[in-house]
Amino acid sequence: MINKLVLENLKARWVRTFLSALVVGVQVMSILTLIGLSDGLLEQSANRAKGSGADIFLKPGAQNTFSLSSGQVLQKFVPLVAKQPHVAAAVPVLIVPVQVVTSMNGVDLTELERVTGRIRFLEGGPPKGLDDLLVDEYYAKQNKVRVGRTVRMLNHDWRVCGVIPAGLLGRFIVPLQRLQQLTGNAEPARISQILIKLDDPALVNQEVEYLNQLLKGNLQAISMSAFVSQFSMNSIPELKAFVGVITVISVVVGFLVVFLSMYTAVVERTREIGILKALGAKPLTILDILVREAIILAILGWIIGLGLSFAAKTIVMTFLPASLPVVTVPDWWPIAAAIAIVGALLGAVYPGLKAARQDAIEALAYE
């Protein structure tokens, strides 16, 4: 019966109920979309690493994977690495961030094919000159770019020579030499990482150890699987902190919305609370009623939020597939629900206590 009262109360002021739930829902959507975006970016990076086909990465010594500074490794290490036993190919790559969340990869395409195998072109073909640019299918689709078009990036005009499938290094591939010149990494020649292909993939762990001993901290060898496992939220403290901030903001917004909604509801329903008290409802019963209303608001908000997050994902993936890869994060659904409920419960406390303490006679006299 209490549940019925709660539902009827919410139904009776359904506009406010809906708006409150909507605001909570927008919060839930923000959480899910941001988490989905960071997971998507991580997944994309992991897939690109995998897509390169390398067995081992060589990176600057003691460097964080997510350092955005480019050109940390001297290119002169490449021949040394290439002549080590079991190394079938050692390909230098320079990675330069462009357009906020994506990067441009400088590499010699013929060499790269020794690691990746033959590259498939959806359109066009390999670069013929130093100013030729390969773009991936998402970028091409989102920006309606075709072969032959000129694109300006890093203050330089590039001619699009081909479109390749997504998931190979990055969205853009250009000749290494030109990218080094443009970014001041030419003298002495510097690169970001070396991709290594082994003649026998079973020897990966052994080879990683060997290379690390050989290079003595100048360069760090890391196996593909170890490298890919770094692309998770837990290995990135900054991302964890960011998610923490978003969570706190969501709880606060949920709190404010539910607080306002419940507070007005309590004032409006002063007389009804007096009736309930006259009928023998205890203060705890009154509090219980309001807490249930708040929880229902949170759950409604959560459902709306799930719907919105799917909508947001669809919109983003339709219009901006190249810039924002959003994935669905079911792991976060219960967490988002908990966040919504905690905010709502906090918001219900004060109005609930106010109602519970309300004097029955004054409440009944309230017009």
Add this chain to the structure above:
Amino acid sequence: MSSATKTGAMVSAEKSSGLEMIRVRGLTKTYHAGDVDVHALRGVDLDVARGEFLAIIGPSGSGKSTLFNILGGLTPPTDGQVWIDGVDLRGLSESQRTEMRQRKIGFVFQKYNLLPTLTARDNIALAQNLSHRNAPPPGFDEILQMLGIKDRLGRRPRALSGGEQQRVAIARALVTQPAILLADEPTGNLDTENSVAVLNILRDLNMRNRQTILMITHNPEAAAYADRIVAIRDGEMHDA
């Protein structure tokens, strides 16, 4: 016969005999409105027997509602003693008074006070639920019949006339099988026809079910339906 007497403060030491449904001795209530003290009740003595239908009549501001609220355990008195069904209200905590309201008192208000979001049926069910009863008492169906609201139970208060709302409120008050039905100006908002209907119902309930009723009114015609009438003026009881 009259039980409303002005016997003074010494009676307040008496113990309830347990025979009366309501026993009041030396009851005072003083409101503090700013600097002024309003003496709403100035030493009220009152006995209501089991199964009695008593009307308390008095002009506006005479202290009727104050008495109603104290008897219903909604507010504590300033001084004096009240026994309800043999239980001294002075000894009760706030939460025990709430329980007493659940189990012993049925309220009928001038303004009906139904919950607007619930149907008539649910208003009644809620009261039953709050008093921890699983089912309406035996004979409740006949009470609904008598109240003439059986075909109105699916409606919300908004869709009921004043008279219907008040009859639903009476059903709500009776669903807990209260020892006492307390009614504060139950016909105050009704036209003559509906007033007569409600008053007839109260009298029937009293005669058929031996329901103890204490009705407060300022209207002598309404009071005439009761077994006995006492008057209140300036917070003091007088024989009517």
